[in-house]
Amino acid sequence: MTTQPDFTDFELVPHGNRFESFSVDQVFDHHWGRTITEADTVKFSTDTCAWRPLYLNREYAQADGHPDIPVNPTLLLCVAVGLSVEDLSEGGGPFLGVNDVEFHRPVYPGVTVTAQSVVEDTRRSASRPESGIVTWKTTVRDAVGEIVLTYRRSNLIRSKDASRTEVAR
Template identity: 50%
Template sequence: MNSHEQVLEPSAFPVRTRGRQYEDFQVGQRLDHHWGRTLSAGDATLFATATLAYNPLYFNAEHAREEGHPDLVVHPLLALCTVVGLSVEDLSEAGGPFLGIDDLTFHRAVHPGDTLSSASTVLAKRPSGSQPGFGIVTWRTEGRDQHGDLVVAFTRSNLVVMREAQS
């Protein structure tokens, strides 16, 4: 080891617990998820190709323009996946099974260059009747573009570990 190198002990790095537990959620609580994600034409084309979504709106800019769009249309499921992904750190990063999406509405088209952001509100929470140490939390999530226009909205539920179950 050189004289200018410093050895850091593991204790020099703070331990960060990821995600929230059941007790961290309160009905009516709003969580504005940070980051945001700008979707590119490459994202749109790759997603359409990988999912075999061969609608020319998703990969033919000229056709999309003929249909009244300013550019390619980003597949709505890519917009949904992006908005869900933006919410994971705040809602479900601690783990627990994803129980599904309900009341899904796509409100407007997304185009390459649009930046999506996400926010969620806790709608309900209750202890699980079949999984001791877990609760079920349901959120309403909205995805908006850079102009604040609503793009997609849905409810989603997860099984979330209770703090007491980890002690």
């Protein structure tokens, strides 16, 4: 007979920032970055049925003036949001959307991208008093510091005093 583990002795550890942790113009340099490989972009394009030959066929991309297949821009956006989660939204709360997405230049396999976010706005939620809405502008750069992507995103972020069960760590 298998017994269930007893989790009553675990310490609950909060993850991520809370609404009160954010202030306008606060800057977050997200962790070490991510190198995007050719396998990443081919698999992402295939898995999402993005059959555009530009992301799957080197000869086609080169005939279009690219030195290699470019990274699928939607993958770049997903990677960038992923780089920022630990600092911005890991504390929980619904994702409210991405706006003003601008891809500044192509990224090619083998490039490491890094991201930085700046808090643009914070406000209490009128419908959910235990939370606030935070909006950030994120800038993504390649290994030589060139801007490759910018966007804004917003999340509903829990307040420090909001009651919720934390995940045991």
